[in-house]
Structures are given as structure tokens and as C-alpha cells.
Amino acid sequence: xxxxxxxxxxxxxxxxxxxxxxxxxxxxxxxxxxxxxxxxxxxxxxxxxxxxxxxxxxxxxxxxxxxxxxxxxxxxxxxxxxxxxxxxxxxxxxxxxxxxxxxxxxxxxxxxxxxxxxxxxxxxxxxxxxxxxxxxxxxxxxx
Numbered sequence: 001x002x003x004x005x006x007x008x009x010x011x012x013x014x015x016x017x018x019x020x021x022x023x024x025x026x027x028x029x030x031x032x033x034x035x036x037x038x039x040x041x042x043x044x045x046x047x048x049x050x051x052x053x054x055x056x057x058x059x060x061x062x063x064x065x066x067x068x069x070x071x072x073x074x075x076x077x078x079x080x081x082x083x084x085x086x087x088x089x090x091x092x093x094x095x096x097x098x099x100x101x102x103x104x105x106x107x108x109x110x111x112x113x114x115x116x117x118x119x120x121x122x123x124x125x126x127x128x129x130x131x132x133x134x135x136x137x138x139x140x141x142x143x
Contacts, residue, residue: 009044010036011068012106014099016048018074020059027051027059027080033066034103041107043100060087072102 016030029052035045049066056062060083063071070090077093084091095102 008038010038010070011066012036012103013049013063013066013068013071014102015071015073016099018096018099020071020073020075020078020080027053029053031063032099032103033068034100036103036107041109043103043107046100046103058083060084060089063087063089070106072106 012034014032014034015028016032017028020028022028029050031049031051033047033049034043036042037044051059051062053059056065059080063084064087068089070092071084072092072095074096075093078091081091092106097105
């Protein structure tokens with residue numbers, strides 16, 4: 001996983017337990033990283049990755065270095081949103097389900113409302129760009 005977006009794949013992260021924040025433990029450290037094939041809209045690979053804050057203290061930087069474009073989680077929002085914004089990683093909040101099922105739903109365009117791409121309040125310019133990329137690559141049923 002070296003590029004955030006290649007001609008063929010997009011990487012989407014899902015926290016192992018569904019949430020980014022695990023009170024009282026802090027941030028989740030285990031993530032499914034799903035590889036989505038742009039042409040087929042299918043998950044072609046899924047692997048577990050463990051974030052070690054001793055090696056990289058910033059979760060969003062670690063995800064960027066893995067090439068992650070977005071995160072799907074069940075959190076209602078997070079104080080860490082600004083860090084994801086800074087790394088141009090979109091976050092789809094308030095989603096429930098199995099990790100691969102969530103990514104498959106995203107890839108199939110079932111998350112078709114721009115408001116569901118909770119990229120911060122108010123919506124910031126890069127969020128529109130990320131959403132626009134998703135539309136361009138056929139990952140959304142929107143407009």
C-alpha cells in the first residue's frame with residue numbers, strides 16, 4: 001500500500017471494533033485495510049494493520065503513509081477529525097456493520113449522500129475533492 005489513490009485501487013480503513021475511540025483505552029490500534037478495485041467496485045484484499053503509536057504517534061499520519069483514502073467507523077464524530085482533514089482522509093461516521101460489508105457498501109455506491117461523508121463542519125474544500133474523486137471513479141450513486 002504505497003499510493004493514496006492509484007489507477008486501480010483505493011484503500012479504506014475500518015477500525016477492528018468499529019470505533020476510532022475506545023474509552024478508556026484511547027484510539028483504536030487495530031484496523032482492517034480494505035483494497036477496493038476501482039474498475040470492479042469490489043474489495044480485492046483485506047488485511048489487518050496494527051498502529052504502533054511508539055513508531056508513529058499520529059494515527060492520521062500513519063494512515064496516510066499506508067495510502068488510506070478514507071475511514072468508515074461507527075463513531076458519532078471525533079476530536080481527531082482535524083488531523084484526518086489535514087491528511088486529506090475522509091471519514092464516514094455513524095456506520096454499523098461488519099468491516100468488509102461496510103467497505104463493500106461504500107464501493108457499491110450505497111453511501112450516496114454527500115452529507116454522509118462527515119468530513120467536518122462546515123464541509124471543507126478537500127472533502128468535496130475526495131467526494132468528487134469517489135464520484136469520478138464510480139463509487140457513489142450521487143448526482
